[in-house]
Amino acid sequence: xxxxxxxxxxxxxxxxxxxxxxxxxxxxxxxxxxxxxxxxxxxxxxxxxxxxxxxxxxxxxxxxxxxxxxxxxxxxxxxxxxxxxxxxxxxxxxxxxx
Amino acid sequence: xxxxxxxxxxxxxxxxxxxxxxxxxxxxxxxxxxxxxxxxxxxxxxxxxxxxxxxxxxxxxxxxxxxxxxxxxxxxxxxxxxxxxxxxxxxxxxxxxxxxxxxxxxxxxxxxxxxxxxxxxxxxxxxxxxxxxxxxxxxxxxxxxxxxxxxxxxxxxxxxxxxxxxxxxxxxxxxxxxxxxxxxxxxxxxxxxxxxxxxxxxxxxxxxxxxxxxxxxxxxxxxxxxxxxxxxxxxxxxxxxxxxxxxxxxxxxxxxxxxxxxxxxxxxxxxxxxxxxxxxxxxxxxxxxxxxxxxxxxxxxxxxxxxxxxxxxxxxxxxxxxxxxxxxxxxxxxxxxxxxxxxxxxxxxxxxxxxxxxxxxxxxxxxxxxxxxxxxxxxxxxxxxxxxxxxxxxxxxxxxxxxxxxxxxxxxxxxxxxxxxxxxxxxxxxxxxxxxxxxxxxxxxxxxxxxxxxxxxxxxxxxxxxxxxxxxxxxxxxx
Numbered sequence: 033x034x035x036x037x038x039x040x041x042x043x044x045x046x047x048x049x050x051x052x053x054x055x056x057x058x059x060x061x062x063x064x065x066x067x068x069x070x071x072x073x074x075x076x077x078x079x080x081x082x083x084x085x086x087x088x089x090x091x092x093x094x095x096x097x098x099x100x101x102x103x104x105x106x107x108x109x110x111x112x113x114x115x116x117x118x119x120x121x122x123x124x125x126x127x128x129x130x
Numbered sequence: 131x132x133x134x135x136x137x138x139x140x141x142x143x144x145x146x147x148x149x150x151x152x153x154x155x156x157x158x159x160x161x162x163x164x165x166x167x168x169x170x171x172x173x174x175x176x177x178x179x180x181x182x183x184x185x186x187x188x189x190x191x192x193x194x195x196x197x198x199x200x201x202x203x204x205x206x207x208x209x210x211x212x213x214x215x216x217x218x219x220x221x222x223x224x225x226x227x228x229x230x231x232x233x234x235x236x237x238x239x240x241x242x243x244x245x246x247x248x249x250x251x252x253x254x255x256x257x258x259x260x261x262x263x264x265x266x267x268x269x270x271x272x273x274x275x276x277x278x279x280x281x282x283x284x285x286x287x288x289x290x291x292x293x294x295x296x297x298x299x300x301x302x303x304x305x306x307x308x309x310x311x312x313x314x315x316x317x318x319x320x321x322x323x324x325x326x327x328x329x330x331x332x333x334x335x336x337x338x339x340x341x342x343x344x345x346x347x348x349x350x351x352x353x354x355x356x357x358x359x360x361x362x363x364x365x366x367x368x369x370x371x372x373x374x375x376x377x378x379x380x381x382x383x384x385x386x387x388x389x390x391x392x393x394x395x396x397x398x399x400x401x402x403x404x405x406x407x408x409x410x411x412x413x414x415x416x417x418x419x420x421x422x423x424x425x426x427x428x429x430x431x432x433x434x435x436x437x438x439x440x441x442x443x444x445x446x447x448x449x450x451x452x453x454x455x456x457x458x459x460x461x462x463x464x465x466x467x468x469x470x471x472x473x474x475x476x477x478x479x480x481x482x483x484x485x486x487x488x489x490x491x492x493x494x495x496x497x498x499x500x501x502x503x504x505x506x507x508x509x510x511x512x513x514x515x516x517x518x519x520x521x522x523x524x525x526x527x528x529x530x531x532x533x534x535x536x537x538x539x540x541x542x543x544x545x546x547x548x549x550x551x552x553x554x555x556x557x558x559x560x561x562x563x564x565x566x567x568x569x570x571x572x573x574x575x576x577x578x579x580x581x582x583x584x585x586x587x588x589x590x591x592x593x594x595x596x597x598x599x600x601x602x603x604x605x606x607x608x609x
Contacts, residue, residue, distance in 0.1 A: 040264055040393060040395075040396070040408060040409075042408075042409075042552075055392065055393040057265060061159075062184065063184040063185070063252050064252050064296075065159060065258075066258060066265045066266050066293070067252075067293075067295060067296070068265065068294050068295055068392065068393065070392070091262060092406075093395075093396055093406040093407075093408040093409070093552070094262075094396060094404050094405070094406045095260075095261075095262025095263060095264075095396050095398075095404045096262070097262065112294060112295050112298065112392060113298070113387075113390040113391060113392045113413055114390065114391060114392065115389060115390060115391075116389070116390065116391035117318060117388065117389065117391070118310075118313055118314075118318070118386060118387075118388070118391065118411070118412040118413070119305045119310065119410050119411070119412070120391055120410065121409060121410055122391050122392060122393050122394075122409040122410070123409055125391060
């Protein structure tokens with residue numbers, strides 16, 4: 033059974049395939065649903081193209097749900113935050129991560 | 131006298147017929163939000179959800195404590211039928227009273243304590259409010275307590291906070307808020323974390339005071355005591371040097387981190403849209419959670435008006451604006467913030483109008499942080515609380531060429547204004563307009579159009595005659 037996650041992006045076009053660092057929310061039902069993780073993960077537009085991959089739903093910054101899920105395989109879970117000062121753009125900080 | 135805790139308020143709502151208990155099990159994952167949203171949109175009662183999926187018996191959620199004017203009246207200890215104008219007058223009359231708080235050593239809000247590694251915010255039934263929100267919002271109807279490290283001034287505000295992980299929250303006090311100014315001016319230069327408490331489930335006047343735009347240095351807790359007619363009891367947090375209302379249901383203690391951030395938002399906000407504010411908030415490391423046994427989590431399922439935000443802010447913002455306009459020398463008679471305008475649209479009636487006064491009004495609203503984008507100024511003969519009269523005045527007296535003045539700004543606009551582009555919202559760039567629906571000051575009296583209404587068109591002797599015969603003419607009950 034594939035796990036399901038959701039991530040939020042400013043624009044769908046800003047999300048790339050390949051190895052990415054991103055915040056994801058776990059959609060597993062139960063009292064910890066929507067728990068956030070920062071992960072390094074392999075992403076693919078076509079879920080079938082990722083062996084042992086899970087599903088990644090994508091929402092825009094208005095919460096619009098893109099109709100088609102991507103594939104995701106989590107490679108590494110990181111501490112759930114990035115460097116930056118309050119009110120700074122978290123996406124800019126994510127881009128600067130090594 | 132108003133009540134001193136949320137449980138007393140719930141009992142008062144039950145007595146006035148303004149509360150329904152939902153006893154069947156409901157899902158915290160959107161079902162609570164969906165029921166609550168429909169209840170607002172049908173002008174329904176406050177809802178107490180008594181059985182929440184995944185959570186122990188006794189844990190409950192209260193939606194919409196002051197989502198109608200009736201419930202505001204109950205909160206103020208007034209009859210539920212009290213008119214909006216009377217509620218404004220009562221709030222304004224009590225608004226300047228202060229009562230110092232009293233500090234206690236033991237408190238209901240600390241009956242259960244989690245600290246350090248025990249902290250797990252998932253033990254509280256925070257709802258997923260709307261489909262498409264960025265996460266579970268535990269802080270929607272809250273009081274956010276912070277303290278100035280130099281002066282000791284304690285600030286109360288109301289800001290949204292979302293669960294990030296079991297021991298972290300992300301939040302979005304606007305970058306121009308008092309919390310933001312304190313963090314940026316006092317803690318960030320020292321690279322220090324800022325102690326913060328997210329207080330949930332007080333009686334509603336404390337929360338309403340938190341929405342009231344008092345000036346920096348003013349202690350909201352003293353005004354809350356004045357409004358209630360009894361001092362607020364405060365207790366020291368278990369893990370932070372902050373005082374919080376002792377009778378609260380839940381207190382989440384923590385620190386706003388100065389050097390780490392995480393994803394926050396989006397969230398369906400008070401203007402009635404999920405307008406796309408996301409990823410530019412603050413990260414809180416939770417150090418402790420305290421709560422009453424069988425805690426009640428207060429919720430405001432924000433959206434299109436009316437809801438707690440549009441109703442409470444209608445009252446608190448209007449009184450603050452009236453005070454501010456008077457300070458600036460504007461001959462203000464009344465200020466009305468129609469809930470349907472979600473604090474984006476304000477009505478100001480003035481003793482004498484004209485373009486100079488309208489400009490003064492616009493200058494007041496755009497002097498600093500700008501939360502308002504449209505202001506209608508009307509003459510004193512227009513009842514600011516009667517939107518039929520206001521729309522009539524706007525439609526007929528506001529000159530489309532000369533009667534609209536604009537002010538453009540950047541860095542201090544309201545990022546939640548839905549008509550702004552994403553780029554404008556990010557840059558806090560915006561425009562405010564004043565619609566001058568008053569007669570020009572230089573028009574001679576004999577040339578001012580005379581309003582054709584019963585009140586203004588006929589001589590007094592005839593009006594008296596009409597009224598004297600009204601009932602016998604078969605029109606009784608229609609006055």
